[in-house]
Amino acid sequence: MAHRPLACVILAAGKGTRMKSDLPKVLHRVAGRPMVGHVLAAVKTLDPDHVVVVVGPGMDSVAAAVAPYPTAVQHEQRGTADAVRAAFGLLEGFTGDVIVLYGDTPLVTPDTLRALVQARRQAADPAVVVLGMRPDDAGAYGRLILNARGGLEKIVEYLDASEEERAVTLCNAGLMAFDGARMFDLIGSVGNDNAKSEYYLTDVVQIARRAGMACAVVEAAPAEVVGVNSRAELAEVEKLLQGRLRKAAMDNGATLIDPDSTFLSVDTRLGRDVVVGPGCFFGAGVTVGDRVEIKPYCHLEGVRIDSGAVIGPYARLRPGAEIGPDAHIGNFVEVKNAVIEAGAKANHLTYIGDARVGAKANIGAGTITCNYDGFSKSRTEIGAGAFIGSNSALVAPVVIGDGAIVGAGSVVTMAVEADALVVARGNQKAYAGWAKRFRERKQNEKAKKA
Ligand code: UD1
Ligand code: MG
Numbered sequence: 433m434a435h436r437p438l439a440c441v442i443l444a445a446g447k448g449t450r451m452k453s454d455l456p457k458v459l460h461r462v463a464g465r466p467m468v469g470h471v472l473a474a475v476k477t478l479d480p481d482h483v484v485v486v487v488g489p490g491m492d493s494v495a496a497a498v499a500p501y502p503t504a505v506q507h508e509q510r511g512t513a514d515a516v517r518a519a520f521g522l523l524e525g526f527t528g529d530v531i532v533l534y535g536d537t538p539l540v541t542p543d544t545l546r547a548l549v550q551a552r553r554q555a556a557d558p559a560v561v562v563l564g565m566r567p568d569d570a571g572a573y574g575r576l577i578l579n580a581r582g583g584l585e586k587i588v589e590y591l592d593a594s595e596e597e598r599a600v601t602l603c604n605a606g607l608m609a610f611d612g613a614r615m616f617d618l619i620g621s622v623g624n625d626n627a628k629s630e631y632y633l634t635d636v637v638q639i640a641r642r643a644g645m646a647c648a649v650v651e652a653a654p655a656e657v658v659g660v661n662s663r664a665e666l667a668e669v670e671k672l673l674q675g676r677l678r679k680a681a682m683d684n685g686a687t688l689i690d691p692d693s694t695f696l697s698v699d700t701r702l703g704r705d706v707v708v709g710p711g712c713f714f715g716a717g718v719t720v721g722d723r724v725e726i727k728p729y730c731h732l733e734g735v736r737i738d739s740g741a742v743i744g745p746y747a748r749l750r751p752g753a754e755i756g757p758d759a760h761i762g763n764f765v766e767v768k769n770a771v772i773e774a775g776a777k778a779n780h781l782t783y784i785g786d787a788r789v790g791a792k793a794n795i796g797a798g799t800i801t802c803n804y805d806g807f808s809k810s811r812t813e814i815g816a817g818a819f820i821g822s823n824s825a826l827v828a829p830v831v832i833g834d835g836a837i838v839g840a841g842s843v844v845t846m847a848v849e850a851d852a853l854v855v856a857r858g859n860q861k862a863y864a865g866w867a868k869r870f871r872e873r874k875q876n877e878k879a880k881k882a
Contacts, residue, residue, distance in 0.1 A: 437528030438549065439482035439612065440475045443515045444468055444494055444535030445506040450662045456487075456494050458535035460666055463673045464697030464716040466497055467660060470538035470673075473698075475531075477542040478549070482526065484519040485535070511630030513622040520616060529553065530610040532633065536660045537606055539672060544652045545607075551650045552609040559614045559645035560636055562587065563607040567654040574604035574634050576649055584647040587634035591627035602649070604634060605657035614645065673698075709745065717751070738774075756791070770801075773816070785809070790816030790834060798823035815850060 448457025458468035465473075468485065475483060483501045487494045488509065495503040506518035516532055523530070529552050531545060544563065551561045562584060564576050572590040575597050579585040587604050588597045610618070618636045626632060637647050660666050677696040678688055686702040688694045690710035700714040703722035712726055715733030720726070724737050727744035734751030737743060740758040747761050752769030755761060759772045762779030770787040778784060780797035786809050787801050799820050801812040810828035814820065818832050821840030832838065833850030842856035 436553070437481040437526065437612075438478060439484070439523055439526055439528060439530045440478070440480045441516055441519045441523075441530060441532045442468065442471055442475070442483070442485045442498075442535050443512060443532065445486050445488040445491070445509055445515050445518070446536065447488065447509070448536070448661070451666075452663075456491050457660065458494060459497055460660070462538050462666070462670050463677060464699070467538040467669075468494065468498060468535040470698070471533055471535055471540065472498060472501065474540050474542050474545060475533065478531075478545055480531075481528065482523060484522045486515045486518050511624065511628070512633035513619050513631035513635065516619050516633060517631075520619075523612070527613045530612045530615055532608045532610070534606045534659060537657055538660070539656050539658060539669060539676075540607065540652070541656055544650075544656060547650050547652075548607060548609040551648050552611065554648075556646045556648070557611070558648040559611050559618060559640040560584075561609040561648045561650055562637065563605040563657065564602050564649040564651045565605045565654045565657050566601050566651070567603060570598075570601055570603050575600040576602040576604055578602070578649070584637055584649050585641055586638040587632075589626065589628075589632060589634060602651075605652055605654075606659065607657070608633065608636075610636075614640070703739065712744075721757070784812075786828065787812040787814065789814045790818060792816060793818045793820070795820045796822035796824065796840060800825050802827045 444458040446457060451457050451460065459466045462470060485498045485501055485503045486506050487503045489505055489507055502522055504519045504522055506515045529549055531548060548561055548563060552558060562576060574587045574589045575593055576584060577586045577588060577597060577600065618639055621639055622631050622635045624631050640647050655672050658665065658669055658672065660669050674695060678691040678694060681696060681702045682688055685704040686706040686708060688708050693710045694708055695713045697714055697716045699716060701719040703720055703724065705723045706720050708726045709728035711729040713731045717734040718732045720737045721739035723740050725742045730744040730747045732749045735749040735753045737755040738757040741755045742760045746763045748766045750768035753767040754771045756772055756774040756776065758775045760777040760779055761767060764780065765778050765782045768785040770784045772789045773791040775792040776789045778795035782795055782799045784801050785803040789795065793814050793816060802825050803809050803812065812826050812828045813831040815832055815834030815836060817835045819837045821838050821842060823840055824838050824842045824844060827843065827845045830844055831847045833848055835851040836848045837853045838844055838848065839855035842854060844854060844856050848854045
C-alpha cells in the first residue's frame with residue numbers, strides 16, 4: 433500500500449490564564465517533562481511527515497522547547513479553528529491525514545492516536561474523526577451529538593448547548609483527525625457566531641455533515657484525555673501519569689515498596705529486581721541497573737547506578753554521579769559529578785563532588801571533597817582501595833594514590849602517594865592528671881565563695 437502522509441498540528445497558543453504563571457502553560461512539567469513534550473513524544477511514535485506546533489506571540493520558550501519541530505504563530509487567540517488556520521501556511525498543499533492535538537492534554541497514548549488515524553482511513557472515508565470520552569463529570573466539555581444511525585452529527589460547546597444537549601454524556605476530548613484534502617475548506621468556512629464569538633474547531637462536524645460528508649467518533653478512556661487548565665488539574669495529571677509509570681516499573685520487575693510515594697520521571701529506567709523504598713524521588717535522567725537497592729527517602733537526578741549497588745536511606749545523587757557495581761552510598765551522602773567505582777563505599781555523612789573514587793575505596797563518615805574555592809571547581813582523585821579516615825577534608829585539586837590511608841580528621845592539601853599513610857592534623861598531646869587537678873581547683877574556688 434502506498435504511504436499515506438500524516439501531519440500533526442499541536443495547539444499551544446492558549447495563555448493558560450488559570451495557571452496563574454509566568455511560564456506558558458504547555459511548559460509546565462509532568463513527570464519531569466513539559467506537557468507539550470509528552471504530546472510530541474506520543475506523536476513521534478506515528479512517524480509523521482509534518483509536525484507543527486501553534487504558539488502565541490512571544491512564546492519563544494515554547495518554540496525552543498519543541499525545536500526542531502517548526503512553530504506557527506497565532507497572533508490573536510480567536511478560537512481553536514483559528515489556531516489550526518495559523519498552521520495552514522506550513523501545510524500548504526498537504527493532502528494526507530491531519531491529526532489536531534492539544535498541547536495541554538499530555539496523557540494521550542500512541543494507541544489512541546493510531547486508532548484515530550485508522551478510523552479516518554476506514555472505508556466510509558470520514559472527513560473528520562473526533563476523539564470522544566465519557567467522563568464521570570461531563571462539566572463544560574463540548575457534547576457529541578449522534579444521529580439515529582450512530583454517526584456523528586455535530587458538536588455543541590457547553591455554553592451554546594440546550595438542556596437536552598447538556599444531558600448527553602459523550603464528550604469532545606478535543607483531538608481530531610482530518611482528511612487533509614477536505615480540511616482546509618472545512619476549517620476555512622468556520623464562523624464565530626456563538627456564545628464566545630470564537631472560531632470553534634468543533635463546528636467543522638456540522639459543516640461537513642451539511643455537505644454530505646461522513647464524520648466518526650473514536651472513544652478514549654477519560655483518564656487519557658484530561659486537559660490541564662489549572663494547577664489542580666496539573667496535579668491530577670501528574671498523579672495519573674505517576675500511576676502509569678509505577679505500574680510500568682513494576683511490570684518490568686522492580687519492587688516499589690510503596691508505589692504511592694515513589695516519584696518517577698518519564699525517562700527513569702529501573703532494572704530487574706531493583707527494590708525502591710518509600711519516599712524516593714527520581715528526577716530526569718536516572719538509570720538503575722539490576723539488583724540495586726534504593727533505601728527510603730533518596731533524591732536522584734541525572735545519575736547512573738550499576739547493578740548490585742546499595743543506595744540510601746537519605747542519599748542525594750546529583751547530575752553526573754555514576755555509581756559502580758556493588759558500590760554503597762549510605763545515609764546523608766551527597767554525590768555530584770563523580771564516578772564511584774565498583775565496590776567502593778561511602779556509607780555516612782559525606783560530600784563527594786567532581787571526583788573519582790577508585791574500586792573498593794572506603795570513604796569514612798564526614799569526609800568532604802572541598803571542590804570549590806568560590807570561583808572554580810577542582811577535582812579529587814581517590815585511588816583504588818584507598819581508605820579515607822572519618823572527618824577528612826580533601827582540598828581539591830588533590831590525588832590520593834591507590835591503597836593509601838588518610839588518618840581521620842586530616843585536611844589533605846597535597847598529593848598522597850600510593851600505599852602511604854598520611855596524617856594531616858595536630859599532634860595529640862596528653863597531660864597526665866590535668867583533668868582531675870582542674871576539677872579539684874574549680875571545686876575549691878566554689879567552696880570558698882559559698
Ligand atoms: C475545547 C473544545 C471542547 C472540548 C475541550 C476538551 C473547542 C471550541 N472546544 O474546549 O469541545 O470538550 O476542548 O478539552 O475546540 N488554543 C489555541 N488558540 C486559541 C484557542 C485555543 O491555540 O485561540 C489551544 C489552547 O492552548 C489549548 C487548546 O487549543 O491547548 C484548547 O483550547 P481551550 O480554550 O482549552 O478549549 P476548551 O474551552 O477547553
Ligand atoms: Mg481546555
